[in-house]
Amino acid sequence: MWEKLVLKYTSDLFLIEELWLELKESYTSVDRYYHNFEHINLMLELAEKYSQLISQQHQLIFAIFYHDVIxxxxxxxxxxxxxxxxxxxxxxxxxxxxxxxxVHEMILATKKHLQSNKSDTNLILDFDLAILGSDWESYHNYTQQIRKEYSFYPDMLYRPGRAKVLKHFLQQPCIYKTAVFRDALELKARENLTKELNLLR
Incomplete structure (x- = not known):
């Protein structure tokens, strides 16, 4: 998907390869247990699945590729x-x-995950958090991956910090910003977050 997209804007194959290798190096770093290409690929699959809802396809795809590059x-x-x-x-x-x-604006929006007045931004936020509304086994695996990324923190520091993140999402009127994701995943996401929060206590 990367090459097909960027070829619409440049014919410089060296540059295309160079930028792809940069992305690959970032997302395959040894300390990336969740924020890796598996996460990116899931978001790209969702972008394809819900392509009819996307207004600016190229902007959103580039935002997916770069939103966790650092x-x-x-x-x-x-x-x-x-x-x-x-x-x-x-x-x-x-x-x-x-x-x-x-693209810059979409990526910045993934920091706080607040409702936007732009539909594409709301979509990328929902793609980014789709894992929260998955089955418990997948969600639990995600929590273990996040824990590994923060393995330098002892439980006494990690647990309250993680609990704060979970409460932040649970206190929002809606975790998901689009109707299609709210209908499909909101209840399950809240169930998963609440279950994890209870396990942290």
Whole structure:
């Protein structure tokens, strides 16, 4: 999907390969147990499944590829750094400036996951959190992967921090920002989050 997309904006095969290798190096890093290509591929599959709901297909796909390209569990500015790198790389590809700004905005939105007035932004937020509404086995596996990414924290620090994240989502009026995801996953997501929260106590 990467090559097919970027060939619409550049014929520089060296640049295409170089940027792909950069993405690959980031998402296959040894400390990535959840924020890896499996997560990206799931989001890309959802983008294909719900393509009829997407207004700006290319912007959303680029945002998926770059939204976690910079990820360090010790830092709180991953989204900002990922968005900045996306802008730099999309400019190299010759992607239109206004569209690049939209990608930047989508990536920043994945930091707080708040309702947006832009439908594509709401979709990428829901794609990003689709795992929360999965079956318990898949959800539990996700929680174990997240724990590994934060393995440098002892339980006495990790548990309250994780609980705070879970409560943040549970306190939102809606975890999912689009009607289609709310209808399909909202109840299950709340069930999973509540179950994990109880296990942390």
């Amino acid at each position: 990820y360090k569990a010790t830092r709180s500015d991953n989204e900002e750094k990922s968005a900045a790198l996306a802008v730099k790389r999309l400019r190299e590809l010759g992607f239109p400036e206004e569209a690049t700004a939209e």
